[in-house]
Amino acid sequence: MSKPTVAIVGRPNVGKSTLFNRIMGGRPAIVSEQPGTTRDRHFGDADWQGRRFWVVDTGGLLPDSEDSMDRAIRRQVEFALDESDVVVFIVDGREGLNPVDRAIADRLRKAGRPVLLAVNKLDNLEQSTEQYGFYSLGFGDPVGVSAAIGKGSGDLLDAIVERLPPYNPAEDEETINVAVVGRPNVGKSSVVNRLLGEERHVVAAEAGTTRDAIDSVLRFQGKTLNFIDTAGLRRKAKVEDDLEFYSTLRTERAIERAQVAVLVVDAAVGLHNQDLRIATQAWEEGAGLIILVNKWDLIEEKDANTARQGQEALVAKAPFLRHVPFLYVSAVTGQRVRKVLDLILEVAADRERRVPTAEVNKVLAALIERNAPPQKPGEEVKLLYASQIATAPPTLAIVSNRPDEVPEAYQRYLANGFREAWPFTGSPLRLKFTSRGSRR
Missing domain, CATH: 3.40.50.300 (P-loop containing nucleotide triphosphate hydrolases)
Structure with missing residues (x-):
């Protein structure tokens, strides 16, 4: 620092x-x-x-x-x-x-x-x-x-x-806020400690040892990574006292602060419904997202397809997870933990990616040629042109003669097509349909 x-x-x-x-x-x-x-x-x-x-x-x-x-x-x-x-x-x-x-x-x-x-x-x-x-x-x-x-x-x-x-x-370098989130006792502090190379956070077997959101700073490849290790998120119905409620609120605020959220899950338990809620919150807030499957060393019966099959099952529950990188690690042994630093930089960079307008329109034209927008008799829908209007997360504005008539399925087709051109790894991609001359 x-x-x-x-x-x-x-x-x-x-x-x-x-x-x-x-x-x-x-x-x-x-x-x-x-x-x-x-x-x-x-x-x-x-x-x-x-x-x-x-x-x-x-x-x-x-x-x-x-x-x-x-x-x-x-x-x-x-x-x-x-x-x-x-x-x-x-x-x-x-x-x-x-x-x-x-x-x-x-x-x-x-x-x-x-x-x-x-x-x-x-x-x-x-x-x-x-x-x-x-x-x-x-x-x-x-x-x-x-x-x-x-x-x-x-x-x-x-x-x-x-x-x-x-x-x-x-002397200050660009800082990337990284919220490390997840349910209690999945190993969030152990992961952060392994990354920092010191026992900076109290680690114990007791679920909920980390009560608050804790900032720790690490320099990596010319960037300053500010890790926000949070209290494990429990379902709000199970929060029985003000202290735990405030810790839960702090975790939600940490997600709001973050450019990248790292959701730590227990490999033995899998992605719980509460984990999906956390992931959805981070995605909707516009944060980059990484799923870190911890305690992978404890899974004895696994083969080359175990991780892939698990991810496919999760994507079936939450389709946006197909755009989110999964990393299988062990904080205890250090297996693949250091790779998360490179992945954080990649996700943060893609979240800030800006695409030239000419390239956006070239891809849009190709997508329309391959699959034109669905049409109703007498209500032709035209997509005229597009441009990127924001980053963090990347946001594309598409000008149409009937912006409110573009079906959701076709919107998903366009979003997936744009991702084929630019992956936007771990980052939400937002499309806004607008009419010519309107304010974006």
């Missing part, structure tokens, strides 16, 4: 995610009164007084806990510290100095990063003196804030910006 990075670190339930959301101006991380709601790192792109920087929200840090999840969170915090240029160490001003705060302070001193101490939950800053009790941590003047109501956040951002290294926006 070429932009500077700021990591927010602290023990559980001191308000890290609330501060993160305050800085981001929205709700890009889950906030709950339940300690440990933030299990992983969450990236956000912040802007303060013209300075852009990444902000990383981390899980609640308990340096001495032997709990397996706490140990996993410690590893994630270590990664965040390694990547950071500035650390915001957040403590609870209502509770006062805690022994865990001292243990975290010792760890931060060893990290060798600039540390800014933020004392949170001070709703009345004018009369508050609680922040001064934290001087003993050795990080200089604390900044008092109330992340929940926004008090002191401007002063904190000023202090952060003062500590940032120089940033050259020209």
